[in-house]
Amino acid sequence: MIIDLFKETIWSLSGNKARSGLTILGIVIGIASVITMVAIGQGAQNSIEKNIQSIGSNLIIVSPGAGRGGQVSAGRGSAQTLTLEDSNAIKSEIPNITGVEPENSRRYQITAKGNNTNTQVIGTVPDYLIVRNVKIDSGSFITDQQVRSSAKVAVLGSTARDDLFGENTNPIGQSIRIKNTDFQVIGITQVKGGSGFNNLDDSVYVPLASSQHYLSGDNFLSTIGVAAADQNSMSAVQQQINDLLLSRHKIEDPTQADFSLINQTDIISTVTSVTNTFTILLSSIAGISLLVGGIGIMNMMLTTVTERTREIGLRKAVGIRKIYINLQFLSEAVVLTFSGGGVGILLGWIASLGLSSFLQLSTQVTLSSVLLAFSVSAGVGIVFGFYPARRAANLSPIEALRYE
Amino acid sequence: MIKCSNLTKVYKNGDVETEALKGVSFKIYKGEFVAIIGPSGSGKSTLMHILGALDVPTSGKYYLDGQEVSQLKDDQLSDLRRNRIGFVFQSFNLLPRTTVLRNVILPLLYSGISIKERDKRAREVLKNSGMEEEKFYDRFSNQMSGGQIQRVAIARALINNPAIILADEPTGNLDTKNSHLVMKAFQKLNKKGHTIIVITHEDEVAAFAKRVIAIRDGEIEKDSKN
Numbered sequence: 322m323i324i325d326l327f328k329e330t331i332w333s334l335s336g337n338k339a340r341s342g343l344t345i346l347g348i349v350i351g352i353a354s355v356i357t358m359v360a361i362g363q364g365a366q367n368s369i370e371k372n373i374q375s376i377g378s379n380l381i382i383v384s385p386g387a388g389r390g391g392q393v394s395a396g397r398g399s400a401q402t403l404t405l406e407d408s409n410a411i412k413s414e415i416p417n418i419t420g421v422e423p424e425n426s427r428r429y430q431i432t433a434k435g436n437n438t439n440t441q442v443i444g445t446v447p448d449y450l451i452v453r454n455v456k457i458d459s460g461s462f463i464t465d466q467q468v469r470s471s472a473k474v475a476v477l478g479s480t481a482r483d484d485l486f487g488e489n490t491n492p493i494g495q496s497i498r499i500k501n502t503d504f505q506v507i508g509i510t511q512v513k514g515g516s517g518f519n520n521l522d523d524s525v526y527v528p529l530a531s532s533q534h535y536l537s538g539d540n541f542l543s544t545i546g547v548a549a550a551d552q553n554s555m556s557a558v559q560q561q562i563n564d565l566l567l568s569r570h571k572i573e574d575p576t577q578a579d580f581s582l583i584n585q586t587d588i589i590s591t592v593t594s595v596t597n598t599f600t601i602l603l604s605s606i607a608g609i610s611l612l613v614g615g616i617g618i619m620n621m622m623l624t625t626v627t628e629r630t631r632e633i634g635l636r637k638a639v640g641i642r643k644i645y646i647n648l649q650f651l652s653e654a655v656v657l658t659f660s661g662g663g664v665g666i667l668l669g670w671i672a673s674l675g676l677s678s679f680l681q682l683s684t685q686v687t688l689s690s691v692l693l694a695f696s697v698s699a700g701v702g703i704v705f706g707f708y709p710a711r712r713a714a715n716l717s718p719i720e721a722l723r724y725e
Numbered sequence: 726m727i728k729c730s731n732l733t734k735v736y737k738n739g740d741v742e743t744e745a746l747k748g749v750s751f752k753i754y755k756g757e758f759v760a761i762i763g764p765s766g767s768g769k770s771t772l773m774h775i776l777g778a779l780d781v782p783t784s785g786k787y788y789l790d791g792q793e794v795s796q797l798k799d800d801q802l803s804d805l806r807r808n809r810i811g812f813v814f815q816s817f818n819l820l821p822r823t824t825v826l827r828n829v830i831l832p833l834l835y836s837g838i839s840i841k842e843r844d845k846r847a848r849e850v851l852k853n854s855g856m857e858e859e860k861f862y863d864r865f866s867n868q869m870s871g872g873q874i875q876r877v878a879i880a881r882a883l884i885n886n887p888a889i890i891l892a893d894e895p896t897g898n899l900d901t902k903n904s905h906l907v908m909k910a911f912q913k914l915n916k917k918g919h920t921i922i923v924i925t926h927e928d929e930v931a932a933f934a935k936r937v938i939a940i941r942d943g944e945i946e947k948d949s950k951n
Contacts (some may be wrong), residue, residue: 322835329834346837464729631817638779638814639881640807642800718779722817 326645330652337625338428341657344621348661348702351614351666354695356669358607359690361676362600364683369596373589375513377454379419379549380585380672381559383411383566387543401541403580405529407569408545415561417554418547420451422528425532427541431485431525438484442499442525444532452548455521459492460508463528471530479512480522499526504537552586559584611694615701621653623707626713633713634721646714647707654706665698666691726888726920727753727776732785734771745771746782746945753922755888758915760923760934768943770893773924777810777891778802790888807832811882815894818878819866825851826862829881846884853917855878855910872903879910883919890914892923896930908933 334341387552408423425444430437446468449455475497477485487491500593504527525719531539550557559582565574566580575627636646669691673684713721734746745768753759763769774780775787778794789809797805806812819828829847851862854876858890866874875895882890892911896904912933915921925933931937934950939947 322837325835332823332827468739537950634822635814635820637815638777638806638812640803641834642803644800645835675883683865719774721929722814 326648327431327650328722329649331506333649333653334656337422340621340625344618344657345661345664347614347617347621348698349665351611351618352665353669353672354663355604355607355694356666356686356690357672357676358603358610359600360669360673360684360686361682362596362603363687364673364677365599366593366596367685368683369548369592370589373585373592375454377452377546377548377585379552380452380557381547381549381555381562382583383407383545383547383562384581384583385543385579386581392682399469401539402570403542403545404540405542407566408542410565410569411545411547411562415547415558416564417550417558419550420448420548422449422451422452422546423529423542424546425529425537425541427537429499429536430483431497431499432563433492433495436485436487438481440481440484440523440525442527442532442536444527444529444536446529448548449526449546451602451680452546453521455513456511458509458511459491460506460512462508463526464509466528468528472528472533473502473531473535474507474528475499476508476510476526477506478510478524478526480520481525482509483525499525499527500536504531504558555584555586565653590692605645609699615697616713617696618658618702619705623703623709626650626706626709629710630713630716630721630724633710634718637714637718643714650710650714651703651707654703654710655699657706658702661702662695662698666695669694726755726790727751728786728788729776730768730786730788732772732775732782732787733776734768734780735783740809744943746775748785749780749940749943749945750785751938751948753889753920755900755920756833756918758911758916758921758923758933758935759938760925760931760936761938761940762925762928762931763940763946767940768940769924769926771889772940773862776889777812778805778924792812808885811879811885811887813878813882813890813895814893818881819874821866824865825856825869825877826861828856828866828877829884831881832885846917847880850880850883851877853883853914855906855913856880870903871899872906873909875899875903876910879907879914883914889920889922892921894925896925896927904930924948 323580374506383403403423405423412418412421422445424561426441429442430439443449447463447465450457450462457476458479460476464476466472467474477492482490482492485497486495491509492506493508495506497506498504510521515535527536547558547562549555563575563578563582567575567578568711570576570579633646637643670686673686677684729752730750732746732749733744734747736743749772761769761772771780775782778797781795793803794805820831824855826844829851830843833843833846833847846860848859851857856873856876861869861873866877871875879890890911896907897903898905908930911921911923915935921934923930925931936950937947938945
């Protein structure tokens with residue numbers, strides 16, 4: 322009996338290939354577009370979050386100059402109000418901190434062995450590795466000893482290394498020249514990737530004191546990066562830093578602070594709200610596509626049943642029981658929606674993969690989008706394919722046969 | 726084997742009541758070839774619907790082979806139609822976009838009978854209804870002439886070896902030549918022992934039958950042998 326049902330279903334559906342094809346097409350497009358759109362949105366969210374996570378963990382950035390609410394990037398204030406003493410005070414007096422890195426950074430022209438490049442030179446301390454989540458690839462990073470002695474040593478980011486010495490070379494022991502001073506290369510950092518949020522691969526690191534003595538000539542810091550021990554202590558640490566610096570700089574009114582604090586969580590949530598909007602936009606477009614697809618399916622199903630009312634009448638007249646007629650139409654609706662659904666999911670998945678490999682667009686297919694798209698399409702298909710048929714099957718054979 | 730006692734049928738359309746049948750009684754025996762003739766509105770279609778278990782009378786009784794039909798439920802009526810009655814309609818006899826063979830075996834769907842057996846029976850009844858040429862068997866219903874369609878419909882009507890074959894204006898859409906072919910097919914089947922009831926409004930068609938029941942205004946006017 323199941324075999325009969327299956328055969329009748331396939332026969333019916335292939336008997337009108339155009340109509341079946343169009344119905345399936347509506348389902349496929351609706352589902353594939355929802356899946357792809359949501360995948361793009363999710364991918365964008367993922368890659369941005371990953372980008373932000375990679376700049377450090379539980380990071381709080383102190384910048385000189387008055388803060389403007391909602392600053393997203395680690396802005397370099399033009400004012401010079403942060404000192405090494407501030408940084409040391411933070412390190413010694415505030416609990417729940419895993420590292421503090423005072424920075425003195427500026428862009429310089431650097432030459433080496435006939436090549437030159439213009440890049441940022443970051444004068445900093447060993448804690449930089451911890452705070453900014455950077456790892457050494459070969460050689461070693463700056464040491465406390467080298468900071469104390471203003472050693473003329475440098476660590477290169479991978480892109481800076483490529484520009485100055487050639488790709489994948491090992492220039493450890495060789496010299497680079499910054500502002501008429503030679504620095505010996507002692508290490509190369511691992512590739513971090515990313516852009517926008519300071520491409521650290523295109524940087525050169527020198528000891529903080531060396532930067533202040535030989536390069537910038539002043540004692541002020543561009544920023545202080547602080548890594549809190551964990552997510553939970555971040556707001557407390559931020560508050561404590563704020564209070565400490567206000568008292569050190571002898572400022573009574575917090576709104577007159579000559580520094581600003583941003584924490585990584587703020588950055589993430591600002592950016593997340595942007596990507597959320599983006600995702601909502603994409604999802605809305607996809608939703609409309611699903612809606613139109615759904616209306617198409619509904620239309621197809623209703624037309625089909627209307628046209629087949631006489632056929633239902635004939636089947637009843639020759640004595641096929643109502644339940645078999647109902648089952649047949651239900652089965653047709655299920656086969657249409659499920660096969661359309663399967664193809665749609667596959668297509669959406671392939672489209673997402675294609676976008677990520679050909680357009681370098683990060684995508685992630687989410688289970689919820691698959692389930693949502695599939696259930697809407699299947700729901701519409703089955704409801705509008707089955708219930709009208711059921712109504713027709715309930716007509717008396719004569720009424721059904723007479724139907725125009 | 727068919728016994729109708731005082732069949733009436735009243736249609737209600739809002740406040741308006743139409744008496745299509747006003748108390749019809751007759752018997753038809755196995756192996757008869759009966760034509761029920763009457764003008765439009767005479768009630769012959771209504772009578773056919775009741776005889777075919779497609780509809781139930783308002784009052785009166787209809788016995789088919791001793792079974793009282795008017796009290797049966799939907800599924801039982803379906804079973805009755807499938808097993809005991811074969812229909813040939815005036816138009817829309819065959820499923821569209823479906824082959825001749827599949828049309829003929831339609832009543833055997835979900836019956837549990839093997840495909841081979843279904844095929845065998847189908848070919849047999851097709852030959853019996855005057856469609857001997859096998860090249861037609863895989864043709865689609867829309868690729869056939871009116872006369873061919875009707876003969877396929879007859880084959881389908883025969884496939885479950887029914888007690889009666891009911892034909893509602895079977896030649897209504899056919900030309901003279903094809904009408905003859907179809908009526909001859911009925912005669913041949915009747916010679917083999919099948920009970921045939923044809924509803925018509927044409928005397929030439931009724932002439933092919935052995936007995937004619939004339940109906941007018943919901944009542945039997947005349948019941949005579951040809």
